[in-house]
Amino acid sequence: MNIKALDDAAVGRFWADALGWGVSSEGPGVTNVEPGDGFVWPELVARLKALGATPADVGQGDAPWTVLADPEGNEFCVLEPREIHRDTGPIARVVVDCADPRAMAGFWGEATDWTLHEVTGEHAVLRSAEGVGPYLEFRRSSDAKTVPDRVHIDLLPYPGDDKAAEVARLKTLGATDLDLGQGDVPWTCLSDPEGHEFCVLGSH
Structure with missing residues (x-):
């Protein structure tokens, strides 16, 4: 997963601290965040806010998760512990807004050789056939894509x-x-x- 950033070192450090991962760099303008020694769940939202995350409203309403934004405004969700995410690591899902989740799952399933776990008209979920790592989820959105x-x-x-x-x-x-x-x-x-x-x- 690649995140464009105005200050790659600052955003990289935020995500490294948020995930309990380490940082490295392959050159100016590139900060890599890689799995490290651990990830602690308790009081995660408070810890993320202390690192610089801020509350975000993306129309989630009364959802059973907390929506935050990193220091450059990239939104992410903090989920409560769920059995389905027991072995994903700290990144449970990468979520992509799209017009047609079923078609996107078809393309990305072939592109990645990942397994389709769930598909409806509103969302589709893929994961590595090896059953490790995060899920890739496509969610239907009526918002047209207008910027990179x-x-x-x-x-x-x-x-x-x-x-x-x-x-x-x-x-x-x-x-x-x-x-x-x-x-x-x-x-x-x-x-x-x-x-x-x-x-x-x-x-x-």
Whole structure:
């Protein structure tokens, strides 16, 4: 998951502290946040506010979760403990607003080789076939996408797979080329069928 930030070091430090993860950097303007030693649930909302998070209203009403924003205004939800998220780690779900959850689940399921867990006209949920890590959820929204996403997904081909071949495969599924002025970089920028940006990384 990639977050655009005005101050990558500050936002990276917030998320590292929020998740109990570590930070590293691969160069100026890039701060990586990676799993570290632990994550403590009790009094999480108060701890996040102390780190710089602020309450956010996205029309959630009387929901059983708390909506906050990080120091640059990126909204996120703090869920109460749920059995379904027992082994996800601190990031339970990555949620994407979209017009057609069923179609998005079809594209992203093929793109990631993840398993479809639930699909309705209002939302669809995918997860790694290995049953580890966060869920990827697509929720129906009537709001049209008008600006680039501040948060996007980076895909990493399987070890030994050719990146160019993977990009070609994604295009057959409905992805399109995307020029963000990225220049000569080791990743390829694409858009999914609803225009959400994502990157295909070079193999490590």
